[in-house]
Each structure stands twice: as structure tokens, then as C-alpha cells.
Amino acid sequence: MAIEARHGGAADALPLVLLPGTLCDSRIWLAHVAALSRQREVIVPQIGLEVSLSGEASRLLAMLPRRFALGGFSLGAILAFELVRQARQRVAGLCIVSSTARADAPRNLTLRRLQLERFEAGEVQALMEQEMLPGYFHPGADAESRQRWSERVLTMARETPAAVFRNQVRYAISRPDSMSTLAAMQVPVQVQCGQNDQLCPPQRQAEMVFVRSGCSLVRVPDCGHFLPIEAERSSIISMEKWLDCVCNGIPEQAA
Template sequence: MTPLLCLPGMMCDARLFAPQIAGLSGGRMVACMDISRHATVAALAEAVLREAPPRFALAGLSMGGIVAMEVLRQAPERVERLALLDTNPLAELPEVQAGRAAQVARAEGGDLGAMMADTFVPRYLARPDPEIARMCEAMALDLGPQVFVRQSLALRDRPDQCATLAGFDGPTLILCGAQDALCPVARHELMHGLMPHAEYVVIGGAGHLPTLETPDIVTEALRQWLT
């Protein structure tokens, strides 16, 4: 079976995909890759490719989807199939870029945990979920402020990947939560327009983290995409 590589969102690790890793690992190599060590999307994609098998299925959520698009741009011949979850193919808007400096300053000033709780996690979920919120804060604190800084810079300076997506005709899944406030449904409609062959799934009752909010639905969508 084709190996499956999962790329997590900003300040997340393998816990983001824990239900899917458990559900899809029978007879298949499933790995969550590290996208925390570099400050550009290009360098993060290069690192994934250095550690990846020769050919693989690739699933990325949020920032992980952004890195997945760059992996596809750099080495399209190695990506057998692509799943883009709650992500954005566009370069960052100037008004969003402008807000990064204050967030970086908070992280470097020791305020990462509070910033996750008051700024990020409330926008992740379609409805409050204390268990998922605690997990998100724990993942961020385990990764630490320097990872926050590197990932913020990588997101701030990322390229537009619309042409990359339009050039890929392999099996593709585009999936998002209907209540995603960070990467809204319109971004996924844009991607589906670029990749009309893709399976397109919008999950009601889910926000930015459907892998945790509606894990069984996401696992089944990925299973069908893989087979």
C-alpha cells in the first residue's frame, strides 16, 4: 500500500491526526511529518521530501496543507495522491501579515499559552470543546515559542499555489469544516474549481480541526480517497 504522510497544522503535532493514524494504519505506513524546523515553506517542504519514501500519498491540514502544496510543486512525480484539509492556496493577505509581529512578540515574551487560549483556539472549533482546547494548548507549549516564530514567518511569506494545484490530476480530496473561520469554505471552493476532478467534502458541525471535531467522518473520507 502507498505510504501516507500527514502534515499537521501550525503548532500541532501527530496528536492532530491521532484518530486517522489509528484508523488507517492497518497494513499501511502512516506517518506524521515534522514541519517545525524551518522558517520558509520551501525549506519545510524540502525537509519533508528528504525524509519521505520515493512515492507517497500526502494529506495536510491548514499549514500542513500549505506545505503539502509546496511539496507537490517541488516534486510532483513523488505525490501519488493529495488531500487538502482546511487550508488555503493563496499567499497571505497584507492585513494578516501585519498582525504577525504582535503575535511573535507575545510568543517570545512568554505568552504563548495565553495567546493560544485567547486568540487561536476559540477560532479553531465550531463549538467549545475543552478536551480539544487543552490538546491544542499542550501541542503548542510542547513545540514552544521558537517554533511559533518560525512557522509564523513561513506562513507570512508563503507563495500562491493556485498554478501548482491546477497542474495536478492525481486522486485528490478537498475537505473542510463548514464552520471553519480561518480557512473558510470559499477557499475550498476555489481549490475545487482548480481541481474539478477532486472529491469535495464539507462537514457540517466542524470548524478548522475536523480531524478532532468529527474524526470518524474524516477518517472515512481519507479511507475512500486512499482506495
């Protein structure tokens, strides 16, 4: 399925495209789709169907509206940068959530390949519980919340085909540095960052505001990497403010 979620708002409103992260699908954006689709069409595509990052961006651009606001979580933001490189004029604004504009660190290569091997061997549950989930959420979150978030993330991972995860790993490994792409953008850009993100250091996220004049940084306290589900309301409110700037052509003010 190429488009996982498509919910309509006003026909003449600028559409919003939200890209999921690694081992995620439209369920990572459930609250955002429910809230933001009251005003505009919100589209959540499936990602990971093409072998290369550039090929995946081209596939999405062939099916997306002529012009749209674009948000991406983690790997979704990395893919979003590639959409901007290929069709800058179609992207009216960019919201980067829990991600970075930097290329992947070489030290991550072996770890990513080992994780892929375990996933393809059918060790999905063990891989998630032993290696991935421990770094996903704010360590101080209450047990009930962590359990609820973990169940949603585990369900998405278990339902991800191995071929899709393999492609997503390729995107992460091969991604180019996107700092120059970000610096050249002339549309409103927002960075949403969990202050306790263990996977993408907050300082690596904050650096993006220094290369793009008018880029705003939203720091979310007591929040880890999975900001779209850990801090749904805060993320949605910030995204609504960003969308107002996008639709009115007003640069965001850096926080």
C-alpha cells in the same frame, strides 16, 4: 525529532504522509494514524525546523519514501503544496484539510507578528485563550467537547519551541499562491472543509474544486477549523475513500 509518528501497515502498500498545522504535532492526527495504519505505513513529520518554506519541503523530501500519498491540515496543506512543486512525481495524491491554495492576505502580516511576539515573550497560554482558541472550533459545539479539544490544542502549543513557531509564521507569511500548482496536478485530490470554519472561509476552500478537474470537496457540517479532531470519524472515512482512489488511479468525483 524529525519524524514524530511512524506506524506500519502492509509493507507493499503506498505510504501516507500527514502534515500537522501551526502549533500542532502528531497528536492532531491521533485517530487517523490509529485507523489508517492498519493498511499502510503512516508517517507524521515534525514541521517548522527550517527557516523557509522551500527549505522545509526539501528537508522532508530527503527523508520521506520515494512515493507517497500526502495529506495536510491548515499550514500542513500549505507545506504540502510546496512538496508538490518540488517533487510532483513523488506525490500520488493530495488531501487538503481546512486550508487554502491562496497566498496569505497582506492584512494578516501585523497580526501574525504580534502573535509571535507574545509567544516568544512566554504568553503562550494567554495568547491561545484570548486570540486563537475562540476561532478554532464550531461555535455550537458542546462545552465538554470544546474543553477536550482545547486541552489537546493547548498542550501541543505549550510544547512547541518558539523557534519552530517562528518558522511556521514565516511559512504562512511567505507562501506563494498555489492555485496553478493545484490545477496542474494529475492525481486524486480531496478537500475536507468544516462548514463553520472561522479561520479559513469555506468559500475559499470550495474554490479549489473549480480549478482542478476531479477534485472532490467534502463538506463537514457543524465543524470548525480543527476538522481532524472535531470530526475525526467523518474525516477518516473520507480519507479512506480518497486513498482508494489514489491506490487504484481513479479520479475522485467532485461532490
